[in-house]
Amino acid sequence: MNTKYIDLIDQTYYFPQEEFTLQEEFLRFHGIPLNELVEKYGSPLKFTYLPKISQNINLAKQWFANAIEKHGYKGRYHYCYCTKSSHFQHVLHEVLNNEVHIETSSAFDIDIVERLKAAGRLKDDTYIICNGFKRERYIENIGRLINEGHQNCLPIIDNYEELDLLCDEIKDDFQVGIRIASEEEPKFEFYTSRLGIGYKNIVPFYENQIKDNDKVELKMLHFFINTGIRDNSYYWNELLKCLKVYIKLKKICPSLDSLNIGGGFPTKNSLAFEYDYQYMIDEIINQINIACKEANVAVPHIFTEFGSFTVGESGGAIYEILYQKQQNDREKWNMIDSSFITTLPDTWAINKRFILLPINRWNDEYERVLLGGLTCDSDDYYNSEQNMNAIYLPKFKRDKPLYIGFFNTGAYQETIGGFGGLQHCLIPQPKHILIDKDANGEFTYEVFSQQQRAEDLLSILGYNDAPEKEGEKTGVLDERVGATPH
Structure with a gap:
């Protein structure tokens, strides 16, 4: 029987595609080893792949040059x-x-x-x-x-x-x-x-x-x-x-x-x-x-x-599935280690769709799920309405961490989400990584911004004289947010 996640993708879409490939059971985006990215920088995580910006600009220039000549x-x-x-x-x-x-x-x-x-x-x-x-x-x-x-x-x-x-x-x-x-x-x-x-x-x-x-x-x-x-x-x-x-x-x-x-x-x-x-x-x-x-x-x-065409396809966001909540006989909620409202606000504001794929465990069996964010807001979710079709992911297992990626998120999400400022329910803003290529074609990584700390948010809120408490420097508002990957 075709019960693995890779089987589901194979029978539903043409795969692999130009930007999405597999290395064993791990997803790669433009060749970037996303599992290694998570291992090194943790989750939740945002990234920008800079070469994709130039690629799209030059594609459009060539398309217009072709049409002008034709x-x-x-x-x-x-x-x-x-x-x-x-x-x-x-x-x-x-x-x-x-x-x-x-x-x-x-x-x-x-x-x-x-x-x-x-x-x-x-x-x-x-x-x-x-x-x-x-x-x-x-x-x-x-x-x-x-x-x-x-x-x-x-x-x-x-x-x-x-x-x-x-x-x-x-x-x-x-x-x-x-x-x-x-x-x-x-x-x-x-x-x-x-x-x-x-x-x-x-x-x-x-x-x-x-x-x-x-x-x-x-x-x-x-x-x-x-x-x-x-x-x-x-x-x-x-x-x-x-x-x-x-x-x-x-x-x-x-x-x-x-x-x-x-x-x-x-x-x-x-x-x-x-x-x-x-x-x-x-x-x-x-x-x-x-x-x-x-x-x-x-x-x-x-x-x-x-704008979106230039930068949209350069961005991505990676989350860990923290926990699964079986709320009734039909709905399984996979809870991510961040918030859709704050990190992908267009999913909440205008029901915008992004490409959603697991980073690992492509050889595992799959199940139908809903995705929920960490805030206490009932609108902090991503489901089939935004995704057009039902969401299927590898089955949740507490002893086998699952990481998921949202792709082509590079336009508007940081500015609409209020980069560097307050986030809904004080969920900290994720770490952001810039990815480029050197002269030899090797990937290079640079931390553009760290995950927000508690004192960053407290300062914005006016608690400048608040005594520092143990754990505040980590910015851990939920014990699993920002946890090191398994």
Whole structure:
């Protein structure tokens, strides 16, 4: 009988896959020996595999290069990274090794840009696409960056007042983009995005506020939809509406030469994941080419803003199954040594799916389970709703520790979870490891952050004068959290 976990995977998915392989009964991720990672650093554990960031950037660049050549497209392609997906220095350093551009969303992003410029990581000709609703500090920072000579800083106008505010702050001439307020999918609670300016109002806005303003030049039209780039009628319909606005603007605004198609590519969230990236890019380039040729206007340079696609597939989280609770005749709860709410908040907030696989014991029999976190919150769980299918894992055995991994978690989870701050029920933040490769192709490991200690949390809470008690330095709020692996 096929009762082993490896049998279940073999009969359900194509396995092994490019990033997932087995070495005996142990899972490897991009060749990383995850069981050795746990043995060395313990559990719970988060990691970032930096080479995957560069790999995805260069894949997208090649897909666009292929499409541009195939369709004889006359515009250039620019890859931008959305910093909001992960602001960490190690991520930005890896991203900027690949000659890409940056998209920002708030005031402090500009401070990061200035640090990167001072360190020589970001060039003067790098595009800084400034998105988002701009309050006073954001306007000031954008103005400072442009006034200090970064001419490729491009504010994207989000509302009718921003242009005047920017004109007051910026000394010389500057370029801008306009964001389209796209219509949302029918399932949304609202019809039109709160971000940007409506389709029908963009041309009047240009004519009233930009056309006769000698200080401002319109360079870009920015198109973004919340669901990302997907092969459905909603996406193609919105893209065609965007192209109609671009063509209408281009005929009265010669300086307009760029189209930002925004919206991200999806990341792999299942072993059954299928998405034809090259086809989608081919068709986008083809549609733009056709529309512009029919209207007899020059095709735009293409900008994309990929955040989750850039960093999502570089991240992972590893937990130990501490205990199994049989709550009734059908539900077995496997309790992890951390919290989903704090370490993978998107599983709780938006029912986001990640790839879930055991790290060890692939040759053992399997069982159907639910996964629960350590907090006392009833929403701290991961089940078939997030995972699409029932969760099957090797059978729980107290004398045979089981470690599980969640993969492609590299986007948003640290910032949404409040990295370095308070965690729900004071569950400590896990240790975080950076994984890279040296010149010989060998894996290198660096501890980016240790597991939070009790005194870290007490300090945030204002207990600065609290006497230190035995055990506080370990940060062990539950006797099994952070325990050394077996």
